[in-house]
Amino acid sequence: MKKLLRLSLLGLLLLCSVVVNGAQVPKYIFLFIGDGMGFNHVEATQIYAEKVGTDTGERSLLFPTFPVMTQVCTRSASHLITCSSAAATALATGEKTTNYVIGMDAEKNHGLKSLARQLKDKGYKIGIITSASIDHATPGGFYASQPDRSMYYEIGVDAANSGFDFFGGAGLLEPRSKRNPSAPCLYDLFNQKGYTMFRGMDAYNRATAKDKILLFPTDTVSKSLKYAMDRSAKDLSLPDLTKACLANFQETEKKGFFMMVEGGKIDWAAHAHDGGAVVKETIDFDQCIRLAYDFYKNHPNETLILVTADHETGGLGLGNSDMNLNIDLLQYQKCSQEALTAAMREMKSGKMIPSWEDMKAFLKKNLGFWEQIKITPREELELLVCYEESFLKKKSKDVVSLYAKDEPLAVAAIALLDKKASLGWTTKTHTGAPVPLYAIGKQAVLYSGRRDNTDMANVLRKLFLIK
Numbered sequence: 001m002k003k004l005l006r007l008s009l010l011g012l013l014l015l016c017s018v019v020v021n022g023a024q025v026p027k028y029i030f031l032f033i034g035d036g037m038g039f040n041h042v043e044a045t046q047i048y049a050e051k052v053g054t055d056t057g058e059r060s061l062l063f064p065t066f067p068v069m070t071q072v073c074t075r076s077a078s079h080l081i082t083c084s085s086a087a088a089t090a091l092a093t094g095e096k097t098t099n100y101v102i103g104m105d106a107e108k109n110h111g112l113k114s115l116a117r118q119l120k121d122k123g124y125k126i127g128i129i130t131s132a133s134i135d136h137a138t139p140g141g142f143y144a145s146q147p148d149r150s151m152y153y154e155i156g157v158d159a160a161n162s163g164f165d166f167f168g169g170a171g172l173l174e175p176r177s178k179r180n181p182s183a184p185c186l187y188d189l190f191n192q193k194g195y196t197m198f199r200g201m202d203a204y205n206r207a208t209a210k211d212k213i214l215l216f217p218t219d220t221v222s223k224s225l226k227y228a229m230d231r232s233a234k235d236l237s238l239p240d241l242t243k244a245c246l247a248n249f250q251e252t253e254k255k256g257f258f259m260m261v262e263g264g265k266i267d268w269a270a271h272a273h274d275g276g277a278v279v280k281e282t283i284d285f286d287q288c289i290r291l292a293y294d295f296y297k298n299h300p301n302e303t304l305i306l307v308t309a310d311h312e313t314g315g316l317g318l319g320n321s322d323m324n325l326n327i328d329l330l331q332y333q334k335c336s337q338e339a340l341t342a343a344m345r346e347m348k349s350g351k352m353i354p355s356w357e358d359m360k361a362f363l364k365k366n367l368g369f370w371e372q373i374k375i376t377p378r379e380e381l382e383l384l385v386c387y388e389e390s391f392l393k394k395k396s397k398d399v400v401s402l403y404a405k406d407e408p409l410a411v412a413a414i415a416l417l418d419k420k421a422s423l424g425w426t427t428k429t430h431t432g433a434p435v436p437l438y439a440i441g442k443q444a445v446l447y448s449g450r451r452d453n454t455d456m457a458n459v460l461r462k463l464f465l466i467k
């Protein structure tokens, strides 16, 4: 009898904890990851927004105003400086792994389960949104378990098998297996698993399918969405994808949702030392967070928004000569280093090689040189030498960074602009600097204090009573 009483008391206690926890867990979870976005990437963008304003007229970023703000340690299991796949694994699964491994333990013996997969089992809708391809390291960390982040085909297979509800990004890097030609095409595999693929917002907006969505750009070859500063109204954007996924989930969710949105090209721009593109990508990322914030305002007691980064890229410094920060000069940069490279290559391949005066006019138009930005005779001489080597003697080689092969004159011109804007870079890769975390909404306070990247999943896991 006593035993029976004890058992029923235990049962009651368990039931209570489930009910209490049911009331404690956020029903709607947004995790925004600014890839490569360190404290200085945010501060440079904040200064830019205050001095120049955003294209949509804001004079501040939104996410730095969130009430909980702290720093996150980004080390991986193998290195003090993490790569994106080890960082994504830590953020998504709550366990650290070796650099270049994705969703597996540090010894590559077994797969790790992400919080997103566990929430999927609880009936949450899961959305994975990125400005890179959906099989890239950061999105992959949430659904894939592979020994190497470059196994894009296998990561794509994991995506098709995930059962996740919405994938939005630049598409797939390896739709056909390079190692096994008889393996099925990933598009067919996704189709078999019940996914519908749309290319571009027009196609998506005409659609009636609401479940298991792939939303990609109309352009089938790009490895990422266009930089915010290079795109036109018809190009698919990260805010477009965020909006589409959120609208879909508002309509279809029954138990809640989890959305991961990656600002992937903050990292790409930082690897290439393109300060203007870093700032514009961070503003674009903020626009996505504003969409979540509007949703939060309607569901304040059920929504949690987390904004963080996987690591810092570039060792971005604010200040390189005196006490002035001239970040406002970045407003004269009209396109990314990548787009400058493309334009210069086209000029180079034309019948008429542009003269130095033509090139000066081009740099004036796209970077404000000599007009809004004073260029000294010595600085002009350095650009001229670079132009002669590249355009006349055709001697110089492309400047290679992780995601780009850029025209030397474009790189020299952007480096000069960054110098004028008081930006400094210490490395072409990642650093071990801590990254910021901003949080608002249900249980945001649990993220206060110095955090480890594994806490992003583990704090929530505890609340959900998931092991």
Ligand SMILES: [Zn+2]
Binding pocket: 036, 084, 267, 268, 271, 313, 430
């Ligand atoms: Zn990177």
